[in-house]
Amino acid sequence: MKWSLEEEIEYIRAKMMDTADKEGLTADQTMELSRELDRLLNQFQTEQQKCIGSEGKTWT
Structure with a gap:
């Protein structure tokens, strides 16, 4: 079974x-x-920032 990154973090x-x-x-x-x-957690944050960047959104 392949875990999602969120599941691995929680485990x-x-x-x-x-x-x-x-x-x-x-x-x-x-x-x-x-x-x-x-x-x-660093990997998760990097992935989240890539998703936000690809959508043209910025943090507010």
Whole structure:
């Protein structure tokens, strides 16, 4: 099954929160998941900006 970017973001976010609860905010696994979530969120934002740019709209 191929996940949408939004589904992947939500999955990693939930996994990160669970890991942080169990292992702590500064645990290696928590930090890895945080970096992955940042990467996915940046990708999502870039895709959203491309869609808005292609429609000729601007942020207000």
